[in-house]
Amino acid sequence: MAARTALGQWLYRVTDSDVWWSFKSSATTVVAALATLFIIGMAFLAPLIAPHTPFDPGSLSLSDGLKPPAWMADGDWSFVLGTDDQGRDVLSSIMYGTRLSLVVGLASVIVSMLIGISLGLVSGYVGGTTDAVIMRIVSRVDSNQTSLFHSNFIGALVMLPVIPFVWTMPDSWLVALLMVGIGVLGSAGHFLLIAGHRIAPAAVLSPFVYTQLIWVVILGYLVFDHVPNGWTMAGAAIVISSGLYLLYRERKLGKTTTSEGVVEGPLE
Numbered sequence: 001m002a003a004r005t006a007l008g009q010w011l012y013r014v015t016d017s018d019v020w021w022s023f024k025s026s027a028t029t030v031v032a033a034l035a036t037l038f039i040i041g042m043a044f045l046a047p048l049i050a051p052h053t054p055f056d057p058g059s060l061s062l063s064d065g066l067k068p069p070a071w072m073a074d075g076d077w078s079f080v081l082g083t084d085d086q087g088r089d090v091l092s093s094i095m096y097g098t099r100l101s102l103v104v105g106l107a108s109v110i111v112s113m114l115i116g117i118s119l120g121l122v123s124g125y126v127g128g129t130t131d132a133v134i135m136r137i138v139s140r141v142d143s144n145q146t147s148l149f150h151s152n153f154i155g156a157l158v159m160l161p162v163i164p165f166v167w168t169m170p171d172s173w174l175v176a177l178l179m180v181g182i183g184v185l186g187s188a189g190h191f192l193l194i195a196g197h198r199i200a201p202a203a204v205l206s207p208f209v210y211t212q213l214i215w216v217v218i219l220g221y222l223v224f225d226h227v228p229n230g231w232t233m234a235g236a237a238i239v240i241s242s243g244l245y246l247l248y249r250e251r252k253l254g255k256t257t258t259s260e261g262v263v264e265g266p267l268e
Contacts, residue, residue, distance in 0.1 A: 043102050046095035051078065054088040054096060061087045104159065148191045210243045 014020055023029055042049070053059055064087035070077040081090040170176040196205050213236045220226040228236075 039098060040102065042095055043099035046092070046099055050089075050092040050095045051080070052089040052092040054093045063087070145191070148187065148194055152187065152190075210240050213240065 023033070047053075064079070064083050065085050067079050067083040068075050069082045070080045072082075075082070079089050079091070081094070083089055084093070170179065193209075196208075217228055217236075220228070
């Protein structure tokens with residue numbers, strides 16, 4: 001009985017808080033939260049709700065390879081989003097792959113939190129010289145290069161136990177060099193992304209990040225002779241429109257704040 005009362009009081013405090021009011025007052029935030037819960041639920045319930053098991057060789061058939069989505073010609077509703085060249089169901093692969101991505105991302109965040117919270121607790125509890133030393137060390141080493149190293153190192157550390165089960169040796173030196181090139185270019189792009197976020201807000205940078213969609217389409221056509229279909233273009237348009245809206249909104253809020261500061265300034 002006491003537990004129910006305590007739970008009721010906690011729920012009352014939560015629903016009566018400013019955070020909950022701000023949350024339920026923003027339709028965008030509510031929709032984003034529901035979408036996040038849907039993705040998390042889909043990922044961790046994949047063994048129960050996925051129509052196929054993409055990692056079970058016994059359930060795969062090469063004759064099912066490269067099937068189009070169900071709503072297209074020659075589509076099969078047992079493979080709603082179609083199949084890849086190995087006959088694996090794309091929808092099931094997305095469900096299982098999302099689970100792995102969430103686990104890896106959560107593990108990296110937990111490691112980062114443990115390091116940061118530990119340093120913060122030591123700094124706040126001891127204080128004095130220890131606090132000053134920790135703050136000075138962090139401010140000195142928290143550079144773009146360090147941030148890049150931490151992100152790459154934690155990602156490699158988390159994925160290391162999985163490599164023996166999924167690693168396949170490259171067929172030739174060309175493939176190996178291409179893999180190294182992907183790593184080098186990816187690290188360079190990540191470094192520039194970190195540097196950019198130190199200079200400008202994320203909402204300002206996001207429209208520029210979305211230009212990668214344009215390069216993906218161009219390179220996909222030139223290298224792989226792949227022409228994106230209507231669904232791909234529609235999804236790209238939605239993503240780009242969202243980024244442009246964020247940029248417009250941030251600029252509008254910035255102008256409004258500046259105008260209010262100009263009006264209120266002389267009255268203070």
